[in-house]
Amino acid sequence: MNEFRALRVEQDADGQIGAHIRHLKPDQLPAGEVLIRVSHSSVNYKDALAATGTGRIMHKLPMTGGIDLAGIVLESDNPTVIPGSAVLVTGQGLGERHDGGYAELARVPADWALPLPANLDAHAVMALGTAGFTAGLSLLRMEQMGQTPEHGPIAVTGATGGVGSASIALFAAAGYEVHAITGKTDEGPRLRELGAQEILLRSEIDFGRRPLESAIWGGAVDSAGGELLTWLTRTTKPWGNIAACGLVGGTDLHTTVMPFILRGVNLLGIATPDCPRTLREQVWARLAACFDDRRLALITAGDVTLDQLPTVFRQLIDGQARGRYVVVL
Ligand SMILES: NC(=O)c1ccc[n+]([C@@H]2O[C@H](COP(=O)([O-])OP(=O)(O)OC[C@H]3O[C@@H](n4cnc5c(N)ncnc54)[C@H](OP(=O)(O)O)[C@@H]3O)[C@@H](O)[C@H]2O)c1
Known part of the structure; x- marks a missing residue:
């Protein structure tokens, strides 16, 4: 991929914080051992705070939003993460200190990437996020x-x-x-x-x-x-x-x-972003044991694209969210 789409949070000329779709090149990604083709992300209250400027979440601007992502590993410099495998990342500073999941490509440290739990696919793990x-x-x-x-x-x-x-x-x-x-x-x-x-x-x-x-x-x-x-x-x-x-x-x-x-x-x-890896694995195993298709459907509000995110952010800030939105890239 020579170019990819990302929802970038920027400070606009009038000083306001806004989120815009931009086309980036892979060499603009942050450092990390693992390159991921992101297929899904999710929408959390923190994402809405960050992208609307309602809360000071991002440590620098511009930055790609999205504190969660799931996708397929394209390249890896670490033997524990295999190219072609399906992985998820939640928290860890994604969308806060490090470009996040609202992009077709992401590069992250190997330790952040967890394999998907056995019975959950990328859409399901992002319905949870x-x-x-x-x-x-x-x-x-x-x-x-x-x-x-x-x-x-x-x-x-x-x-x-x-x-x-x-x-x-x-x-x-x-x-x-x-x-x-x-x-x-x-x-x-x-x-x-x-x-x-x-x-x-x-x-x-x-x-x-x-x-x-x-x-x-x-x-x-x-x-x-x-x-x-x-x-x-x-x-x-x-x-x-x-x-x-x-x-x-x-x-x-x-x-x-x-x-x-x-x-x-x-x-x-409860502080999720920097939760230790062993605990993260235990939590995902517990979630995977509970969330069958019926329960996942009940917590899911629907699928959205990057372009629809600004409307969804507003809903969350206004306290009108009903369940979880999955972002499909
Ligand atoms: N500690 C962590 O690591 C961590 C991780 C994830 C989320 N969070 C935090 O958890 C909170 C919820 O996140 P979320 O992603 O679930 O957000 P969300 O999907 O937007 O849900 C928030 C819900 O809170 C209720 N609410 C809205 N205004 C309220 C008010 N003034 N008083 C009481 N309840 C109100 C609404 O539900 P009802 O209408 O049903 O009351 C709303 O749908 C956020 O503050 C988020 O930052 C923290």
Whole structure:
């Protein structure tokens, strides 16, 4: 390939951040041992923050967006990654410090490339992408801290979004009773089909004021931060685990030490980008065991092209995402 298409995030002449399709040459790719013909990528909230300039995600501009990719290895200078093999990369600084997956070609360090799990193809791993990986890492970390279904229901915030949808399916498949917390009034049927047993509307929650409210949750996966995460710390049962993943509702956390010293609640930080390789492999194995075609279809909003991405980014920033978009290159 002498030239390839990429969605580049740039600072425009008026100072605004914008995303544009550009034609690049392979020698413009960053350094790395593995050259990949990217076939699929995905859309995460972080991608939308980066490409719209809503968040300062990229360490330099211009840069190719996309924190996830899947494709076929074209060239490799490392014997552990074989040309012709199918690989995936999530996080690792893709689309932040290193040109990302919104391009027909990518070059990455060999350690970033994982083989596709046995029963998932490139489309399927990108239907999951970083959002699915976040759900998987949350489950693993909570179980490492002793979480079991007997502990009580798992609250999932941002339920209709990427992390939320994948978490509902994953925790339900693992035997947990899942309660979906959403801002949308019309998504009940899909959330139930994903595995949610109860649905709570965000607008109808009584957050209370006390440092400890009645204990409801065995644990939680939280995409929201802010008021919702604060409330979760005050309503989680003794020894329950909360996986703190996101910030769509805010970055503040106004709680007290009471949930931690009186109930032994664990607030687990979920940071996917630099997750160690052995843990990444465990998470993907867990995801592959759970996500059959039916569950993948339920979390997937649809396929999009590079040209359609700006519209999709806007949807995510406006909190209107319903599941995951797969980018087909
Ligand atoms: N820590 C990590 O490594 C990691 C990895 C992946 C993602 N994240 C973070 O996780 C969050 C979710 O990512 P995503 O890709 O799933 O995004 P997404 O697909 O855009 O989903 C976000 C969902 O959050 C809900 N929401 C929107 N505004 C909200 C508000 N003000 N308060 C509470 N909920 C609100 C909406 O669902 P409902 O209408 O159903 O409530 C929305 O669909 C983001 O903050 C992202 O940066 C972190």
